[in-house]
Amino acid sequence: MATKAFKSEKIDAIKAKLEKAQVAIVTEFNGLSVEEITNLRRALQKEGGDYMVTKNTLAKIAVKGTDFEVLADSFKGPIALAFGFEDQVSPAKAVAKFIKDTKKGVILGAAMDGKLLSAAETEALAKLPSKEELIAKILGSINSPASGIANSVNAVMAQLTRAMAAVRDQKAA
Numbered sequence: 001m002a003t004k005a006f007k008s009e010k011i012d013a014i015k016a017k018l019e020k021a022q023v024a025i026v027t028e029f030n031g032l033s034v035e036e037i038t039n040l041r042r043a044l045q046k047e048g049g050d051y052m053v054t055k056n057t058l059a060k061i062a063v064k065g066t067d068f069e070v071l072a073d074s075f076k077g078p079i080a081l082a083f084g085f086e087d088q089v090s091p092a093k094a095v096a097k098f099i100k101d102t103k104k105g106v107i108l109g110a111a112m113d114g115k116l117l118s119a120a121e122t123e124a125l126a127k128l129p130s131k132e133e134l135i136a137k138i139l140g141s142i143n144s145p146a147s148g149i150a151n152s153v154n155a156v157m158a159q160l161t162r163a164m165a166a167v168r169d170q171k172a173a
Helices: 004-020 034-046 056-063 069-074 089-102 119-127 131-172
Strands: 023-028 049-054 079-084 106-112 115-117
Touching: 004 049, 004 056, 004 079, 023 069, 023 089, 034 049, 034 079, 034 089, 049 056, 049 089, 056 069, 056 079, 069 106, 069 115, 079 089, 089 106, 089 119, 106 119, 115 119
Parallel strands: none
Antiparallel strands: 023 079, 023 106, 049 079, 106 115
């Protein structure tokens, strides 16, 4: 039997994670072994997140008054919360990859910016490119015109050099 102090500590731990989180993903963890949960937790920690198995009643109390209060109706059955502290996409990717690889667990939904995301929307979030990939694409787009101009100028200079070499060779012959 969990004591009131233990429950209070658990609620405070969930609240602390929610305060730092940019996204919270609700998953069902039926059929997962302790080792598999540990592996998922490690994968999320590498991506700047965390994974916490919790009781529904404690989670409902912890989300009250936060941006994640919209998740309260998702707390049914054995649930766990995946948190993303650095960005919204990486934790969703890690959870989706884990579920795909192990064929265990289910995404029930997520919340970010005070909005509830369905399971399908959360899986769509997992398919988005990461922040680093988006930055690389933007920088590539910015760099592309400058590279094109530089290549064009170099091509003109190379053609001029070849033409001058051909004229020199003709006069020498």
